[in-house]
Amino acid sequence: MMLMPVRTRLFTLRISSLLPSSSPPLPFALPFRSSFSHSAPTHHVSATKTPKISISDSAKFARTVLFIPPGTDPEEVTDDMILPGSNIVLGPYAGDAKVKEVEFMGSSVRPKDCPKDDRPEFAMLGRSNVGKSSLINSLVRKKEVALTSKKPGKTQLINHFLVNKSWYLVDLPGYGFANAPESARMDWSSFTKGYFLNRETLVGILLLVDASVPPKKIDLDCANWIGRNNIPMTIVFTKCDKTKNSKGQRVDENIKSFQELIKENYKIHPPWIMTSSATGLGRDELLLHMSQLRNYWDQ
Numbered sequence: 001m002m003l004m005p006v007r008t009r010l011f012t013l014r015i016s017s018l019l020p021s022s023s024p025p026l027p028f029a030l031p032f033r034s035s036f037s038h039s040a041p042t043h044h045v046s047a048t049k050t051p052k053i054s055i056s057d058s059a060k061f062a063r064t065v066l067f068i069p070p071g072t073d074p075e076e077v078t079d080d081m082i083l084p085g086s087n088i089v090l091g092p093y094a095g096d097a098k099v100k101e102v103e104f105m106g107s108s109v110r111p112k113d114c115p116k117d118d119r120p121e122f123a124m125l126g127r128s129n130v131g132k133s134s135l136i137n138s139l140v141r142k143k144e145v146a147l148t149s150k151k152p153g154k155t156q157l158i159n160h161f162l163v164n165k166s167w168y169l170v171d172l173p174g175y176g177f178a179n180a181p182e183s184a185r186m187d188w189s190s191f192t193k194g195y196f197l198n199r200e201t202l203v204g205i206l207l208l209v210d211a212s213v214p215p216k217k218i219d220l221d222c223a224n225w226i227g228r229n230n231i232p233m234t235i236v237f238t239k240c241d242k243t244k245n246s247k248g249q250r251v252d253e254n255i256k257s258f259q260e261l262i263k264e265n266y267k268i269h270p271p272w273i274m275t276s277s278a279t280g281l282g283r284d285e286l287l288l289h290m291s292q293l294r295n296y297w298d299q
C-alpha cells in the first residue's frame with residue numbers, strides 16, 4: 001500500500017482565541033434552516049456602515065495586512081511584489097501559473113468517492129450563486145467546463161477538474177441556499193466534515209465572497225470555522241465588476257468591511273484577492289498565488 005506523504009501546510013492560518021463563542025461549529029450546516037433562506041432580507045452584519053473609501057485608502061489598508069508567503073522576508077517586501085487587487089505578496093515559490101489543459105474527471109456524491117491520487121487540490125467554497133463555477137471557467141479560460149446558472153443551487157455534487165494533469169480545482173455545491181433538494185442538503189452537512197477535515201491533498205480552500213453585497217454573517221461564520229480548524233484559506237472576492245449594487249454600496253466598501261470583520265479574529269490576515277469572472281480581473285494573479293501555495297505544498 002502506498003503511504004500518503006505528509007505535506008507541508010504552513011500556510012495554515014492561526015485564528016486567535018477572540019472568536020465569539022457563539023459561532024456555530026459548522027456554519028455550512030446552517031443555511032438549510034429556513035431563517036437562512038437566500039431570500040431573507042436580514043443577512044447583513046451590523047458592522048457594515050464604514051465610511052466611503054477611495055482606492056488609495058484600500059491600498060494603504062492592504063499594506064497593513066499583507067499575506068507574506070514562506071521564503072519571503074517581510075522587511076524586504078516591495079510594492080511590485082504585491083499582486084494587484086490583493087494583499088498577497090508573491091514569493092519564491094510562485095511559478096507554473098499557465099493553464100494548458102483542463103479535464104473534467106467526474107462527480108462524487110461522497111468524499112470517499114473523490115479521486116484517490118496524490119495530486120494537490122483547491123476547493124471552491126461559498127454561498128450559492130457567488131460564482132464558484134464561473135470562477136473555475138474563468139481560471140481555465142473555458143466557457144462551460146463547470147456548469148453555471150442564474151438560479152442558485154446549480155452545482156450539486158463534488159466535481160473534480162484536473163488542470164495540466166497535475167492539480168485539481170474542485171467545484172462544490174454552495175451553502176446558504178434553502179431550497180436545495182433534501183438529498184443534497186443532507187450530503188452537504190456530512191460532506192463538510194468528511195471532506196475539509198480529512199482530505200489530505202487539500203492545499204487550501206478558496207472562500208468566495210460576493211463583493212457586490214455587504215458582508216453576510218454566514219460567510220463570516222464560514223471563514224471563522226475554516227480558521228478554527230486550521231485549514232488554509234484564500235478569500236476570493238467575486239463580482240468585482242459590479243461597481244454598485246441597488247443600494248448604492250460599492251465593491252470597495254464591502255471588501256473593506258469584510259476584511260475588518262475578519263481581522264478581529266485572525267492573528268495573521270488571510271490572503272484575499274479581488275476577481276471578476278465577467279472581465280477576467282484577478283485571474284492571472286489568483287493563478288500565480290495558487291501556484292505558490294501548490295509549489296510550497298508540493299516541495
Ligand SMILES: Nc1nc2c(ncn2[C@@H]2O[C@H](COP(=O)(O)OP(=O)(O)OP(=O)(O)O)[C@@H](O)[C@H]2O)c(=O)[nH]1
Pocket residue numbers: 126127128129130131132133134135147148149150151152153154155156172173174175238239240241242275276277278279
Ligand atoms: N457580473 C458578474 N456575474 C457573475 C460573476 N461570476 C458569476 N456571475 C454570475 O452569477 C451567477 C451564478 O454563477 P455560478 O458560477 O453558477 O455560481 P455558483 O457559486 O457556482 O452557484 P451554485 O452552483 O448554485 O452554488 C451566474 O449568473 C453568473 O453569470 C462575476 O464575476 N461578475
Ligand SMILES: [Mg+2]
Pocket residue numbers: 132133134147148154155171172
Ligand atoms: Mg456552481
